[in-house]
Structure formats: structure tokens, C-alpha cells
Amino acid sequence: MVNPLSHAGHGHVWADDLTRNQEFVLGVLAHATAPLSAYDILDRLREEGLRAPLQVYRALEKLTERGLAHRLESLNAFVCCADAHCHEAGSIAFAICEGCGKVEEFADPAIEHKLKSWSKGAGFESSRMTIELRGLCRVCAASSPS
Numbered sequence: 120m121v122n123p124l125s126h127a128g129h130g131h132v133w134a135d136d137l138t139r140n141q142e143f144v145l146g147v148l149a150h151a152t153a154p155l156s157a158y159d160i161l162d163r164l165r166e167e168g169l170r171a172p173l174q175v176y177r178a179l180e181k182l183t184e185r186g187l188a189h190r191l192e193s194l195n196a197f198v199c200c201a202d203a204h205c206h207e208a209g210s211i212a213f214a215i216c217e218g219c220g221k222v223e224e225f226a227d228p229a230i231e232h233k234l235k236s237w238s239k240g241a242g243f244e245s246s247r248m249t250i251e252l253r254g255l256c257r258v259c260a261a262s263s264p265s
């Protein structure tokens with residue numbers, strides 16, 4: 120079973136002031152190899168006594184607000200933040216592999232700059248910038264027949 124408290128040494132973003140439920144949820148995300156839906160998370164936390172979807176939703180809401188986890192819009196699933204600096208960057212990009220489900224998070228100031236200047240030109244006030252690339256990771260692309 121996942122021990123959400125054994126996080127020292129992991130390369131994940133963590134915080135010391137999380138509630139118990141937030142720690143459980145972030146712990147599950149930190150150990151997952153692919154994005155998880157709220158129900159996947161709930162499934163993995165039944166043993167910890169979490170029964171209500173609302174407990175998971177509330178924890179996810181707080182975690183995503185703080186940037187400790189991110190919601191992938193196109194999958195309606197969550198990942199833990201892999202980059203402590205992504206929030207300073209303002210824009211976050213995800214490369215989602217449709218082969219193995221792996222998600223890579225990155226932030227690119229050049230993309231952000233472009234999007235900001237477009238928004239400015241269009242008079243659009245953007246509150247969030249999330250970019251999602253779908254395709255195949257290096258490993259899956261190498262083993263795909265095409």
C-alpha cells in the first residue's frame with residue numbers, strides 16, 4: 120500500500136502544511152505512473168478510510184489551487200506537479216503519451232511569451248495557460264510500427 124508520508128527523497132513538490140486527506144491524495148499522485156481520475160484516487164485510498172468522493176475532490180481542489188497537483192483538462196485526470204518552478208513560469212505544458220500514459224511536465228518561457236503577447240493584442244485576459252500535447256513518448260514512438 121502507498122505510504123503517502125514517505126516522501127523525503129522523492130523528486131516531487133511537497134508541502135508541510137497539508138491536511139491528512141491532501142497528503143493521501145498527493146501521495147497517491149506522486150506514486151502513480153500515469154494521470155489518475157478522482158475515482159482512481161478514491162479507489163486507491165479506500166484502505167485509508169476515504170470513502171466519499173467529496174473528500175477527494177476537496178483535496179484535489181486545494182492541491183491544484185496551490186500548484187502541487189495539476190488537472191489535465193483533456194483527460195479529466197490529475198498529476199502531481201513535477202516542477203517547483205512551474206508556478207513562477209505561469210504557463211504549464213504537458214506532453215501526454217497515448218501509448219503508455221506517461222505525462223511529462225515542462226514550462227517554456229518562449230511559449231508563454233507568445234501566448235501573452237497574443238492575449239495582449241486580442242484584449243483577452245487569460246487567467247490560466249495550460250498546454251497539452253498528445254502523442255507518443257520517445258519509448259512508445261520507437262516501438263510503434265509506423
Ligand SMILES: [Zn+2]
Nearest residue numbers: 200201202205
Ligand atoms: Zn507543476
Ligand SMILES: [Zn+2]
Nearest residue numbers: 216219256259
Ligand atoms: Zn509512451
